Amino acid sequence: MLSDVTIRYGRLTAVRNVSLSLAEGEILFVTGPNGAGKSSLLRAIAGVTPPAGGRVDFADHDVTGRAPEDIARLGLSMVPEGREVFGSLTTEENLLVGTGMHAKERNWRARVASALEEVYETFPVLKERRHGQAGLLSGGQQQMLVIGRALMTNPRLVAIDEPSLGLAPNVIDLVYERLIALRAQRALTLLIVEQSSTRAMMAGGRMILMRGGEVLLDGDARAMGQSEAMQAAYFGYGEQA
Amino acid sequence: MTAILQTVFDALSLGSLYALGALGIALIFGVMRLVNFAHGDVIAFSIFALLWPSTDVVAAVVAGNLPWFLLIPFVLAMGAGLSVLAEIVVFRRFRNASPATMMIASFALGFVIRYFLLMLFSSRPKSISLLPALSQPVEVLGARIPLLQLITILTTIAILFGLTAFLKRSRFGLEMRAAAENFTMARVLGVRANRVIMGAFALSGALAAAIALILGSQTGTADIQMGTNVMLMAFIATVIGGLGSLPGAVIAGFLLGAASVAMQVSLSIDARPFRDAFVYGAVILVLIFRPQGLLAGRGTKERV
Numbered sequence: 001m002l003s004d005v006t007i008r009y010g011r012l013t014a015v016r017n018v019s020l021s022l023a024e025g026e027i028l029f030v031t032g033p034n035g036a037g038k039s040s041l042l043r044a045i046a047g048v049t050p051p052a053g054g055r056v057d058f059a060d061h062d063v064t065g066r067a068p069e070d071i072a073r074l075g076l077s078m079v080p081e082g083r084e085v086f087g088s089l090t091t092e093e094n095l096l097v098g099t100g101m102h103a104k105e106r107n108w109r110a111r112v113a114s115a116l117e118e119v120y121e122t123f124p125v126l127k128e129r130r131h132g133q134a135g136l137l138s139g140g141q142q143q144m145l146v147i148g149r150a151l152m153t154n155p156r157l158v159a160i161d162e163p164s165l166g167l168a169p170n171v172i173d174l175v176y177e178r179l180i181a182l183r184a185q186r187a188l189t190l191l192i193v194e195q196s197s198t199r200a201m202m203a204g205g206r207m208i209l210m211r212g213g214e215v216l217l218d219g220d221a222r223a224m225g226q227s228e229a230m231q232a233a234y235f236g237y238g239e240q241a
Numbered sequence: 242m243t244a245i246l247q248t249v250f251d252a253l254s255l256g257s258l259y260a261l262g263a264l265g266i267a268l269i270f271g272v273m274r275l276v277n278f279a280h281g282d283v284i285a286f287s288i289f290a291l292l293w294p295s296t297d298v299v300a301a302v303v304a305g306n307l308p309w310f311l312l313i314p315f316v317l318a319m320g321a322g323l324s325v326l327a328e329i330v331v332f333r334r335f336r337n338a339s340p341a342t343m344m345i346a347s348f349a350l351g352f353v354i355r356y357f358l359l360m361l362f363s364s365r366p367k368s369i370s371l372l373p374a375l376s377q378p379v380e381v382l383g384a385r386i387p388l389l390q391l392i393t394i395l396t397t398i399a400i401l402f403g404l405t406a407f408l409k410r411s412r413f414g415l416e417m418r419a420a421a422e423n424f425t426m427a428r429v430l431g432v433r434a435n436r437v438i439m440g441a442f443a444l445s446g447a448l449a450a451a452i453a454l455i456l457g458s459q460t461g462t463a464d465i466q467m468g469t470n471v472m473l474m475a476f477i478a479t480v481i482g483g484l485g486s487l488p489g490a491v492i493a494g495f496l497l498g499a500a501s502v503a504m505q506v507s508l509s510i511d512a513r514p515f516r517d518a519f520v521y522g523a524v525i526l527v528l529i530f531r532p533q534g535l536l537a538g539r540g541t542k543e544r545v
């Protein structure tokens with residue numbers, strides 16, 4: 001999926017020669033401390049920050065340097081850091097923005113309607129506030145909204161930057177339950193960035209650990225959580241050793 | 242009483258022009274943070290597209306003798322077409338440039354359009370008779386109002402309602418509003434950037450052409466400078482309204498129209514030539530007290 005990707009902002013190198021591949025239906029957690037380059041990696045995959053070097057492949061296409069809307073149309077749904085709700089639109093309009101790209105397909109209307117119902121079923125608050133201005137939703141409700149919005153387009157890969165940010169623990173459980181159920185239902189691939197590895201260990205699956213723009217560890221989430229190397233990477237013990 | 246009514250109609254029709262102009266500028270600013278100073282020249286171009294190139298005073302009309310139901314779409318299409326062409330040929334190259342760079346590019350484009358017209362038509366205003374049926378007066382509540390003034394106001398109101406409905410109800414409107422608020426996020430959701438921006442340019446160009454039709458019928462002339470004053474006032478209206486806010490632009494356009502007419506009526510004869518100076522003075526006062534505009538737009542927020 002990613003080969004040898006480097007991302008720079010001016011002279012700062014945020015991600016250094018990272019290679020990563022994702023199997024269909026896999027769940028991958030990307031963890032690491034602040035500034036590790038997790039969000040940058042996600043933005044590179046989505047075409048928001050084109051990489052300075054390397055190559056990005058998605059859905060059998062070389063998408064390096066392609067426009068975000070083209071990559072989205074290949075089946076990537078990305079939820080960026082910081083939510084990015086359209087505050088002046090209503091909740092329902094927010095959910096509908098991304099559905100236009102499949103407008104030419106058969107049964108489009110029916111599918112949009114059922115996707116909408118599914119999102120409302122998962123997050124009933126959104127249904128209550130469907131005609132209200134999205135900018136007035138609480139932080140947690142906005143987080144539900146952007147996750148719901150990403151699921152509206154029947155994507156192949158959902159990449160979410162810190163889904164648990166600002167959500168109550170029971171809502172986080174709900175979000176993960178939903179994501180994992182979806183993954184089973186339609187072979188959805190998940191790429192989830194989380195600060196902490198706790199979630200990854202609970203949900204299971206594969207996990208990589210990034211620091212300083214590099215991938216330090218890559219393996220089974222549960223096994224990795226126990227390891228010493230993990231602690232070292234997080235707290236920087238490795239530096240002194 | 243009838244004098245007051247006459248003044249109100251003057252204010253509304255002048256305000257309509259400014260509101261339509263401001264809307265055209267705000268639409269483009271909304272999706273790409275470009276203040277398009279070529280807008281006034283698109284207005285002029287839309288009318289000159291009806292004429293054969295010549296330097297005579299009396300215009301040799303190509304399409305002006307069309308019946309109104311063909312003439313109006315033709316002029317609107319000219320405005321929209323030129324505007325979209327400007328996007329493809331010029332502004333697309335400046336997508337990621339700073340707002341200042343884009344603004345300068347728009348100035349340059351304006352000059353190109355103006356000198357192109359100058360080359361073909363010379364600087365002398367040409368007399369044309371567009372939609373002559375509209376110059377007769379009608380009686381409204383005892384006041385004699387030119388039919389054109391009435392139509393200007395009604396058309397503007399119709400355009401405003403139509404545009405609102407379009408933006409609120411249509412798929413394209415939804416994508417455009419999303420893109421105006423957060424362009425990058427809209428693209429991440431699969432919204433085609435090029436389509437949205439071209440749509441905004443087409444709408445804006447058609448609005449410029451609508452102004453051209455009104456001005457052309459009002460004055461009976463086609464003048465290369467005809468868009469300049471409206472453009473300036475429209476630009477001021479978008480600033481007062483809060484850059485990027487469509488309702489703000491419209492309201493401020495009408496306010497400016499009202500202020501201009503009020504000054505015209507209330508200033509003494511000696512001071513009247515300085516009417517615009519008074520209007521600009523009022524604008525400066527507004528901006529001192531509300532630098533973000535009357536209805537602060539989301540537009541000035543940084544794009545992500």
Ligand SMILES: Nc1ncnc2c1ncn2[C@@H]1O[C@H](COP(=O)(O)OP(=O)(O)OP(=O)(O)O)[C@@H](O)[C@H]1O
Nearest residue numbers: 009012014032033034035036037038039040041195
């Ligand atoms: N737009 C930008 N311009 C300049 N530098 C940036 C930009 N975005 C990120 N960086 C820098 O790149 C590095 C990696 O940032 P990134 O946001 O990818 O980290 P992260 O792993 O997501 O961190 P966090 O857990 O805090 O969200 C940081 O040093 C950051 O300062």
Ligand SMILES: [Mg+2]
Nearest residue numbers: 038039040081
């Ligand atoms: Mg981050």
